[in-house]
Amino acid sequence: MHEMSVAQNIIDIVLQHLPDQNAHTVKSVNVKIGKMAGIVPDSLEFSFRVIAADTPCMIDAELKMQLVPLIIRCNGCTKETNIDDPVFMCPGCNSADVTVLSGTELQVSEIEIEDTT
Amino acid sequence: MSVITIERKVLEKNDQIAQKNRDDFTANKVFPINIVSSPGSGKTSILEKTIEHLKGKLKISVIEGDVQTDNDARRISALGVPAVQIVTHGGCHLEARLVRDAMDNVDLHNTQILVIENVGNLVCPANYDLGEAHKVVVVSTTEGDDKPVKYPNMFRNSSVLIINKIDLLPYLNCNVEQLEKNALQINPSLKIFRTSCTTGEGIDQWCSWLELQVLK
Numbered sequence: 001m002h003e004m005s006v007a008q009n010i011i012d013i014v015l016q017h018l019p020d021q022n023a024h025t026v027k028s029v030n031v032k033i034g035k036m037a038g039i040v041p042d043s044l045e046f047s048f049r050v051i052a053a054d055t056p057c058m059i060d061a062e063l064k065m066q067l068v069p070l071i072i073r074c075n076g077c078t079k080e081t082n083i084d085d086p087v088f089m090c091p092g093c094n095s096a097d098v099t100v101l102s103g104t105e106l107q108v109s110e111i112e113i114e115d116t117t
Numbered sequence: 118m119s120v121i122t123i124e125r126k127v128l129e130k131n132d133q134i135a136q137k138n139r140d141d142f143t144a145n146k147v148f149p150i151n152i153v154s155s156p157g158s159g160k161t162s163i164l165e166k167t168i169e170h171l172k173g174k175l176k177i178s179v180i181e182g183d184v185q186t187d188n189d190a191r192r193i194s195a196l197g198v199p200a201v202q203i204v205t206h207g208g209c210h211l212e213a214r215l216v217r218d219a220m221d222n223v224d225l226h227n228t229q230i231l232v233i234e235n236v237g238n239l240v241c242p243a244n245y246d247l248g249e250a251h252k253v254v255v256v257s258t259t260e261g262d263d264k265p266v267k268y269p270n271m272f273r274n275s276s277v278l279i280i281n282k283i284d285l286l287p288y289l290n291c292n293v294e295q296l297e298k299n300a301l302q303i304n305p306s307l308k309i310f311r312t313s314c315t316t317g318e319g320i321d322q323w324c325s326w327l328e329l330q331v332l333k
């Protein structure tokens with residue numbers, strides 16, 4: 001539901017990094033999306049298309065979503081686990097004292113640009 | 118074709134504004150909480166009970182978020198507590214910028230607790246820091262015991278869980294122990310209260326906790 005606002009933020013960040021909006025077009029935008037980032041990829045794709053369609057240098061930009069697994073590390077036995085269900089407990093020793101290593105990120109990682117011809 | 122490396126958090130702008138809000142709260146010794154829940158779980162009712170309980174002891178101010186109306190702000194103002202309404206016009210969550218704008222109308226000098234009632238939604242508000250000290254998530258017994266499993270983000274990002282409408286338990290097949298267990302698997306450090314705004318049960322405990330945080 002907040003994907004529209006997220007898409008707007010992504011496009012704002014991309015535009016800030018574009019050397020010249022008149023001389024370049026964006027071919028692709030890479031974003032990292034954690035499994036626990038609270039984002040529905042289809043919904044983000046839809047929102048991105050809507051806003052990109054109104055942004056001349058981004059009309060053909062592809063949104064590449066890299067989904068990042070939810071990985072925890074046990075602070076007791078140091079075991080690292082890729083968890084499917086949101087149960088923040090070490091399956092090795094049942095400890096609840098765990099650190100989340102990845103899976104919450106929501107980040108623009110890189111863009112590909114091309115000269116306008 | 119060339120590649121530009123960016124590596125920036127998508128919501129960094131919101132986070133920066135939230136940090137400004139937080140700095141202002143700290144400078145004014147304001148304890149801010151952000152109350153989140155599905156629509157109708159009882160956020161405003163708990164707030165009304167809290168105000169009745171703490172009025173005269175602590176200075177409370179309220180920022181109300183709603184998609185459409187100012188009903189909740191009117192309910193709070195009726196209790197003699199200053200309330201500022203943010204109408205999001207359909208927006209499904211509050212952002213730090215909206216709270217910052219609303220703060221212009223809050224007398225921070227004369228506030229010890231600032232309660233921000235978020236828009237009723239368990240998904241989006243989890244991602245937006247408003248500058249609060251704690252998120253307080255409310256679930257009512259009518260919603261069943263699997264809410265934490267369906268909305269793990271919100272439970273992971275909250276410090277307090279209030280299980281409201283416990284007066285209705287005799288009529289429902291909601292297992293409160295299971296609800297608590299589900300929530301604690303997602304966030305073992307959650308502080309849990311069970312309340313009823315009808316009977317007043319549990320409001321004492323919740324308010325004592327709140328008082329303790331303010332006086333810390």
Ligand SMILES: Nc1nc2c(ncn2[C@@H]2O[C@H](COP(=O)(O)OP(=O)(O)O)[C@@H](O)[C@H]2O)c(=O)[nH]1
Nearest residue numbers: 156157158159160161162281282283313314315
């Ligand atoms: N039985 C019962 N009803 C409640 C309780 N708390 C709130 N309600 C009712 O639930 C409805 C929604 O409450 P409200 O505080 O407006 O929820 P909000 O949307 O989360 O702010 C209202 O009709 C309240 O009277 C409770 O503890 N027990």
Ligand SMILES: [Mg+2]
Nearest residue numbers: 160161189234
């Ligand atoms: Mg309300």
Ligand SMILES: [Zn+2]
Nearest residue numbers: 074077090093
């Ligand atoms: Zn372990």
